[in-house]
Amino acid sequence: MTYPESPNDAGSPRIRLDSGRFWAGAVATAVVAALIALVGILICRWTLGIPILAPVGAGAWGDAHTGLFVFGAAIVALVPAALLYLLMLGTPQPGLFFAWIMGLATLAAVVYPFSTSAPVNQKGATAVVNLVLGIAITSLLTGVAARAVRRTGPPPPPSRTIRQRYEYEYEPTQPVNIPPSRAPRDWE
Numbered sequence: 001m002t003y004p005e006s007p008n009d010a011g012s013p014r015i016r017l018d019s020g021r022f023w024a025g026a027v028a029t030a031v032v033a034a035l036i037a038l039v040g041i042l043i044c045r046w047t048l049g050i051p052i053l054a055p056v057g058a059g060a061w062g063d064a065h066t067g068l069f070v071f072g073a074a075i076v077a078l079v080p081a082a083l084l085y086l087l088m089l090g091t092p093q094p095g096l097f098f099a100w101i102m103g104l105a106t107l108a109a110v111v112y113p114f115s116t117s118a119p120v121n122q123k124g125a126t127a128v129v130n131l132v133l134g135i136a137i138t139s140l141l142t143g144v145a146a147r148a149v150r151r152t153g154p155p156p157p158p159s160r161t162i163r164q165r166y167e168y169e170y171e172p173t174q175p176v177n178i179p180p181s182r183a184p185r186d187w188e
Contacts, residue, residue, distance in 0.1 A: 016150045017088055025144030026081035030074040033137055037073035040129035041066055050125045077137045080105070084141050088149075095142060102141075106134025 044052040080102060087094035113126040 016152050017085075018148045018150050019085075022085060022088075022144060022148035023081070025148065026078060026085075026141065029081065029137060029140040029144060030077040032140060033077035033133055034070045034074040036133055036136055037070045037129065038066075040132060041069065044125040044129070048125065050121050052122055052125045052129070073133055076133070077141075080137060081141055081144075084145055088145060095145065098142065098145075099138065102134065102138040106131065106138065109134055 041052055044050045080098070083101065084094065084098050087097055091097055109130040110127045113123040113130070116123065118126075
């Protein structure tokens with residue numbers, strides 16, 4: 001059974017999510033997350049000499065843990081994308097809920113390395129990489145979601161510009177006559 005539109009909603013624009021654009025952006029976010037993880041590991045191992053995710057003897061690229069971390073970063077970027085997609089389909093203010101969820105998940109990812117038995121410098125390096133990943137994934141997916149929303153229906157009514165509002169609200173009803181004694185003088 002279908003119901004007629006409400007008269008109050010008849011002229012309001014509708015919002016539609018462009019799924020193709022959203023998921024293309026989500027995949028691009030996953031690629032960026034994987035590259036951030038790889039660059040973070042390389043910076044920690046090459047530049048700082050911190051053997052993050054692998055023993056020192058494994059070289060700059062580490063071992064299978066490095067590959068798993070990079071692959072995991074890509075998967076971790078797709079999971080919040082799916083969550084954001086569901087939030088956009090059914091919740092009011094999905095960006096607000098997504099920001100809170102991602103903020104808390106990023107905090108958990110930053111704190112977790114400190115619960116392991118690794119040396120403090122490895123814990124700190126892993127926490128920094130996780131923080132950068134969380135911030136990047138959150139900001140990229142928020143931008144993707146904003147660009148994937150399409151408005152359909154009639155356009156909103158045109159609004160007045162600030163100048164038009166000022167001229168309308170403060171337009172004098174009678175001409176203003178300035179006495180000659182108070183008229184501005186040209187300086188010679």
